[in-house]
Amino acid sequence: MTLLLSVTLKIGLITLVGLGAAVIMRRQSAALRHWALATTMFCCLCVPAVELLLPSWSISLPASWLTSSVTSSLRLTSNTPAPSPPTESAAIDASNDGHTNRVFSPTALLVGIWIGGAIAGLVLLNVGLLRLRSLAARSETVSAGPWRSIADDLATRYGIRRHVRLLKCSHPTLLATWGLLRPTILLPEGAENWSTDRIHVVLRHELAHILRGDWAVSITADVLRAAYWFNPLLWIACRQLRHEGERACDDFVLASGVSASEYATHLLDVARESARRRHPWSPAIAIAHRSMLEGRVRAMLNARLNREPLTTLTRATTFAAIAAVAVSVGVATLSGSTTPVVAPDVRLIQQPSQTATPAAQTQASGGTIEGVLYDQFGGLLPGASVRLTPVAGGGAQTSSTSRSGAFSFGGLAAGDYELSTDLPGFIPLRVVIRAEPGQTVRRYIAVPIGTLEETIQVICKASDLSASRPSAPGGSATPGAAQRLVAGARGPEPKTPATFTGGIGGQIKVPRKVSHTNPTCPTGVSPESTVVKLAGRVGIDGLFTDLHEVSSVAAPYAASALEATRQWAFTPTLLNGAPVEVNINVTISYSWSN
Numbered sequence: 001m002t003l004l005l006s007v008t009l010k011i012g013l014i015t016l017v018g019l020g021a022a023v024i025m026r027r028q029s030a031a032l033r034h035w036a037l038a039t040t041m042f043c044c045l046c047v048p049a050v051e052l053l054l055p056s057w058s059i060s061l062p063a064s065w066l067t068s069s070v071t072s073s074l075r076l077t078s079n080t081p082a083p084s085p086p087t088e089s090a091a092i093d094a095s096n097d098g099h100t101n102r103v104f105s106p107t108a109l110l111v112g113i114w115i116g117g118a119i120a121g122l123v124l125l126n127v128g129l130l131r132l133r134s135l136a137a138r139s140e141t142v143s144a145g146p147w148r149s150i151a152d153d154l155a156t157r158y159g160i161r162r163h164v165r166l167l168k169c170s171h172p173t174l175l176a177t178w179g180l181l182r183p184t185i186l187l188p189e190g191a192e193n194w195s196t197d198r199i200h201v202v203l204r205h206e207l208a209h210i211l212r213g214d215w216a217v218s219i220t221a222d223v224l225r226a227a228y229w230f231n232p233l234l235w236i237a238c239r240q241l242r243h244e245g246e247r248a249c250d251d252f253v254l255a256s257g258v259s260a261s262e263y264a265t266h267l268l269d270v271a272r273e274s275a276r277r278r279h280p281w282s283p284a285i286a287i288a289h290r291s292m293l294e295g296r297v298r299a300m301l302n303a304r305l306n307r308e309p310l311t312t313l314t315r316a317t318t319f320a321a322i323a324a325v326a327v328s329v330g331v332a333t334l335s336g337s338t339t340p341v342v343a344p345d346v347r348l349i350q351q352p353s354q355t356a357t358p359a360a361q362t363q364a365s366g367g368t369i370e371g372v373l374y375d376q377f378g379g380l381l382p383g384a385s386v387r388l389t390p391v392a393g394g395g396a397q398t399s400s401t402s403r404s405g406a407f408s409f410g411g412l413a414a415g416d417y418e419l420s421t422d423l424p425g426f427i428p429l430r431v432v433i434r435a436e437p438g439q440t441v442r443r444y445i446a447v448p449i450g451t452l453e454e455t456i457q458v459i460c461k462a463s464d465l466s467a468s469r470p471s472a473p474g475g476s477a478t479p480g481a482a483q484r485l486v487a488g489a490r491g492p493e494p495k496t497p498a499t500f501t502g503g504i505g506g507q508i509k510v511p512r513k514v515s516h517t518n519p520t521c522p523t524g525v526s527p528e529s530t531v532v533k534l535a536g537r538v539g540i541d542g543l544f545t546d547l548h549e550v551s552s553v554a555a556p557y558a559a560s561a562l563e564a565t566r567q568w569a570f571t572p573t574l575l576n577g578a579p580v581e582v583n584i585n586v587t588i589s590y591s592w593s594n
Contacts, residue, residue, distance in 0.1 A: 004111065007051055008228060011044045014326045015233040018043075021322065022240060029306045030247035030299075031212075032314060037241040038217045039319050043326035044234075045224055050330030114230065121226025125219075132178055135169055139186065142166035146196060147187065151203050158211050168192070175202065175270060183210040201266045204256055208249040218242065247299055251307040260300045267297065366411035367435035371443035373405045373421060379505015379576050380405030381447060384423040391416040391432065403504075419443070425450050425508045449508065449575060452538065452584035460521035462592050507576050511538060515569035519588055522556035527592035530554065532561040534586040540579035542570040547586075561588045 018040025022033045142148055147166055155164055165184040172189045185206045194202075209215065221238045228234055253263055271293050299305055369388065373381040386407045389396040392415055401407050409417075412435040419431045426447045433441055536547030544566055549558045565586055572579035 004114065007048050008231065010047050010051070010329050011224075011228060012231055012233050013329050014040060014044050014047065015231070015237050017325050017329075018322065019233065019237055019240065022244070027306060029308045029310070030244050030251055031308075031310045032318065034212075034217075034241065034244035034248050035310055035315060036318050036322060037237060037244060038220075039322045040237065040326075041217065041221045041224055041241065043323055043330075045220060047326070047330050050327060117229045118227045121229050122223070125222050125226055135171075135174075135186070136167055136184060139167035139169040142168050142187065145192060146199055147191065147203070150196075150199055151185070151207070154200075154203055154207050158207055160207060160211055162210075164207070164210060177206045177209050178215050180213065180216045183215075197262070198266050198269070201253060201258055201263055202270070204253045204258070205249050208252040209245070211252075212245070212248065214245045214249070217245070243295065246296055250296055250300055251305075252309070254300060255307060255309070260303070264297050264300050267293070267300075366413060367437050368408065368410045368440040369412060369417060369419065369433050369435055369443075370406065370408035370440060371419075371445055373401050373407070373423075374444065374446045375426070375505040375575060376446055376448060376580065377505060377576055377578065378446075379503055379507075381423060381426075381506045382504065384421055384426075384447070384506075387420045387422070388412075389418045389420070391418055405505075413437075421445070421447060423447065423506065426506070427451070449573075449580060449582055452511070452573075452582055453587075454584065455587040455589070456519075457589045457591065458519050458521065460527070460590060460592050462527040462594055503576075505576050507574075509574035511542065511570040511573045511582075513568060513570050514542070515567065517564045517567040519560045519564035519590075521590070522554075522560045525554055525556050529592070530557050530590045532557050532588045532590070534561060534565060534588070536584055536586075537581050538570055538573060538584050539581050540572050542572050544568065544584075545581070557590060560590075561586075 018037050021036045021040075025033050025036060143166075151164055151166055160183075162181070162183055165179075165182060166187060167184060168187045168189065168191060170189055174186060174188050175191075176186050178184055178186075185203075191199075218241070221234075221241050225231075225234045225238050250263070254260060373384050373386075375381060380403075382401050382403045382405055384401045384405075385398065386401060387396055387398050388409045390413075397409050399407050399409065414435060414437055416432055416434050419429075419433055421429045427450055429445065429447055431443065431445065433443065435441060530553050531551065532549065532553050533551035534547055535550045537545045539545045547562065547566060549562065551558075565588075573582045574580070
């Protein structure tokens, strides 16, 4: 969810920059504004790749925006609780099975809505492309006559080396252009009866689209809008892009020597014919789009407008400026607003001495204990409860860390103090610090992440005990085959960040079990209730490391528990969006029934 939010915000910001540039360049030519918007669309399309591949720098966002939702029933505890008493069950209860008791996740719902809308938009776009292909297959190729000769002459004059197909369809009003490698101009039924002047005007406009590559730009914008359909800025930018592209082609026609009044007359006649019968939506570029017609006619008749074509230098300068902004935005990462200053673990700061003070004020002031709390990746921990208690006894002081993860206790008498922390999901720390009058002791403390707790119950039947039945196999020091299979199917190796990340930290996503194996009932043992306690770590790949027994029970029980748990697999535990290794305690209660 963090990646989607980051990419969405960056695309919105880049699109806003492109729209702002178009407004600033309102006195420039339509071709320049179209180029600026086209560059913006291309940069937006590259944002996900920039986000994943290029080095990043930090940008501030509220910590609550970046908090991952918990979708697992595993408990991340600060203290190891006592084992839960056994409860009656008719079968083996795997309380952390990934397919049951999942917490409803609004994040998953939002991502599902986004994916559904994106798929619908892309399907609609592909349906339009298929319609064009079907329409082209049913159309008649124009290989001779005035349309063909004028098109070849103008294409040669404009330097278009690709062969331009001319197709005449059965639709009486459809006039459009599409295609990049095989550009196609679709002519309506009856176009062979048009006057030579109108043929010249129409072909100049359509060939201008081909020369400028407008169809490729339009398809890119349509794909981007379909993928991020919920972003209103992209809808505005796509509409403005098409409008500026039509005006740029109009300027191209007027620059070729066609008078504005004559061009406007032909354009209105074509639009009047198109209005009689609306053709179905398609991704082709239509010459007479009714929603833009009035603005285009006004622009053609305004002799004061800038109609200068783009130069290579203008193209390069505009592209470089917008691309620089896009890359700067694209490499930004979402984090908290405060970056801590790395300092030594302990620092004694002498208070400045007071000169020329009365004798009554020469006594040293009380001492100060202050510091900053971090997680193990260097993220700040705001809102943590900090308690300072005199070791020799007396009243305790309580405070909470600020947004920058800082705490401070002042006016302390000389002596030793116990500093303790309490933050859900992290292990409570207790540090003894000595305070001296007139001195400040500053500590920078990293708080370890808490411990996962997993408790399951196994119900065995005493009637199944048989001397001939083989005992449960002993545990292996390496992961079993099922564990290795699940690990290999989960995807690429997780990426770990640098030791220090800065920004707001403490954002924990508890893992979810993705592979579970039930412990088998041991044989050759007395049928009595037994609790096996295991301890170990879940690595960044979601697999156990250093899993061992800590309860000293009968060997068959320990072997059964170890053999089953070593085949479990989890999603990685995430701290600030990065996988982290975490300690885990597993309690397996065996009970027997007749």
